[in-house]
Amino acid sequence: MTGPGRGRPRSEAVHRAVLSATCELVEEVGYERLSIEGVAARAGVGKQTVYRRWAGKSALVTEAVLTGRLAVPDQTVRDTGDLRADLLLWLQALVGLLGQEATASLVRATASAAADDADAAGELYARFTGPLHATLVDRLAAGVDVGQVRPGADLSAVADALIGAPLYRVLARAEPVTTSGTEDLLDALLTGLSPLPPGVPAEGIDRR
């Protein structure tokens, strides 16, 4: 992703200036309206300098993300002993971030970068998506240990769904990404969509 000149002091400063400009502009105007020209102007370098070092804006945004120049959510699902509350808190924080246009733009940008480049996909997964997935699986596994989740369930598939649901909304852009469905999805996963057989005390059931 970087040109051969990286490492020399002057070159390193240019590199940093371009990444900083990218971050500023992603936050200010979003991915769609970000242009290489705009980044070059903000960084105070020539357009060709940027084109020489990065294949395009996807590569630029990916590197900006990977170098930690953009805000990342706290990734760990807490374990207070209350599985539903812990997952809900984490999911609502994730959805809250994805509901912000700047973050949504960035996620779409990284999805785009990952689509174009298997190496970028691998790097982005190792840095972001992988840890999100792993912390969900860990928390669900802790639920198995204390008898709150039945043993044998494919926890990885459940984590796919918990991350995939808001991701789908961000990418499809058809409905706003809000926390409104989060609780219902979580309840479906924890207690099932099926109605309970007759005789079960419905007042003891948490279903909104």
Add this chain to the structure above:
Amino acid sequence: MTGPGRGRPRSEAVHRAVLSATCELVEEVGYERLSIEGVAARAGVGKQTVYRRWAGKSALVTEAVLTGRLAVPDQTVRDTGDLRADLLLWLQALVGLLGQEATASLVRATASAAADDADAAGELYARFTGPLHATLVDRLAAGVDVGQVRPGADLSAVADALIGAPLYRVLARAEPVTTSGTEDLLDALLTGLSPLPPGVPAEGIDRR
């Protein structure tokens, strides 16, 4: 997406040839290795002819998809009366398609196009993702009608998860897209992850 010349017979033939070449090459080499040069060569037109009409390969692939030149799965979830079996059949068909590299490349390509262009996102949603989502919601709603799904559940959020889970796998590229987790995810959604205490269907009871 189309140049001003579209509509004249000669121009229309060129347009069709380029879209056909795009489809052939997506299937043969995938999105990543697809190039405008390759498409132009396959279509027997000049590179500049393609560049004049489409902004880039994302726009090209999006139009190829939207004009129905690429295979689309049967989108309707059947209603045999057995909710689990109907959803499983549909999901396994979807996952089977997404597990093929040609389809996965195409989905990544359309995600990339949608990330770059809100109009493309809207068109792709109307043509593909929206109908997939709607048929799931309809089938779940039919389940409510016959007492197999509890009333009041956010069916849209559940559909997000059923589409989002395999979508996440395709985009993250970290694990193969297989049907292995499909059944477990479906069971989690239908019957819940919580274990059943002996004799009591207590998975819904408030755990807080």
